[in-house]
Amino acid sequence: MMLLTLTTYVIGEQLYSGIMVVLFLLFTALIKGGLIIREFMELKGVSLLWRVIMYGWLTTVCFAIVVTYMLSI
Numbered sequence: 001m002m003l004l005t006l007t008t009y010v011i012g013e014q015l016y017s018g019i020m021v022v023l024f025l026l027f028t029a030l031i032k033g034g035l036i037i038r039e040f041m042e043l044k045g046v047s048l049l050w051r052v053i054m055y056g057w058l059t060t061v062c063f064a065i066v067v068t069y070m071l072s073i
Contacts (some may be wrong), residue, residue: 019070030062
């Protein structure tokens, strides 16, 4: 988790841009968000409905960011 955070920090400090950078950062956010949902929020043992809601929300937000970025190009 710390390595993913440091990677995104370094990319931000280097002022990289472009669709590949955005996709990498969002992929990193999906991984970190999934780990937080599963481990920190302890949703690995709950019903399927709660997992679908949480992972669906995370995926929807990241997808909306990609779509918004693509429309702004």
